[in-house]
Amino acid sequence: xxxxxxxxxxxxxxxxxxxxxxxxxxxxxxxxxxxxxxxxxxxxxxxxxxxxxxxxxxxxxxxxxxxxxxxxxxxxxxxxxxxxxxxxxxxxxxxxxxxxxxxxxxxxxxxxxxxxxxxxxxxxxxxxxxxxxxxxxxxxxxxxxxxxxxx
Numbered sequence: 001x002x003x004x005x006x007x008x009x010x011x012x013x014x015x016x017x018x019x020x021x022x023x024x025x026x027x028x029x030x031x032x033x034x035x036x037x038x039x040x041x042x043x044x045x046x047x048x049x050x051x052x053x054x055x056x057x058x059x060x061x062x063x064x065x066x067x068x069x070x071x072x073x074x075x076x077x078x079x080x081x082x083x084x085x086x087x088x089x090x091x092x093x094x095x096x097x098x099x100x101x102x103x104x105x106x107x108x109x110x111x112x113x114x115x116x117x118x119x120x121x122x123x124x125x126x127x128x129x130x131x132x133x134x135x136x137x138x139x140x141x142x143x144x145x146x147x148x149x150x151x
Contacts, residue, residue, distance in 0.1 A: 001131060004036030005101050008079035009135050011041065012103075015056065016081045016142055019043040026142045029056035029080040031064035031073065031097075039076070040064035056080060057088040061095050072096050081139040083110035083132060089118035092128060099129045103139030 008030040015028025024044040031040040042059025046052060057080055065071050077099040078084075078092060084100065089111035092100060100112060100119055111118040112130050119128045 001101070001134065002036060004032055005077065005079060005131075005134065008032055008038060008077070009081070009101065009103065011038065012056075012079050012081050013135065013138060013142070015041055015043040016139070019045075019056070020142065020146050023047055026146050027056040027080065027082045029060040029078060031060050032077040032079065033068075034075040039067045053087065055085070055088050056082075057084055058091055061091055061097075065095065074098055077101060079134075081135075082106055082143065083112045083114055084119070085109045086111045086116060086118060089116075092119060093124060093126050096126060097128055099131070101131045101134050103133070103135045104143055105132060105136070 012028040012030045016026040020026035024047050028043045030038050033039050040060045040063035042056045044056050045054035064073055074096040075098055078097045079101045081103040083102050083106040105114045107114050113132055119130050
């Protein structure tokens, strides 16, 4: 973990709060370049856009690719408040993201070590370093409170 990772997780948490306030599942994501600078960010937008791919990670990856002018984001880090799902893990690998730092584990749909481990699967041509459980208490609490309010 770096100081840049910690700052990025703070920003991702703020984006997750924004998502929650917009009645979206509270997930935020930030992409850092090799120097540790934020080049993109995203939050869940599925409800607003009616787009099943409107996950925070996908939004951040699209913005990062546009920002750097390439789909290839090797050397970049994705920081996200929730363990990526299978769809997002696939997009992360396709974008060649080098590192993934996430907060809350997702025992029901996670693809970075809990339910599946797509990001580190040796059968695939590209793998990412994974650091999970960062700010886990804060990210988990945000999700728990969101779903309690919805019930």
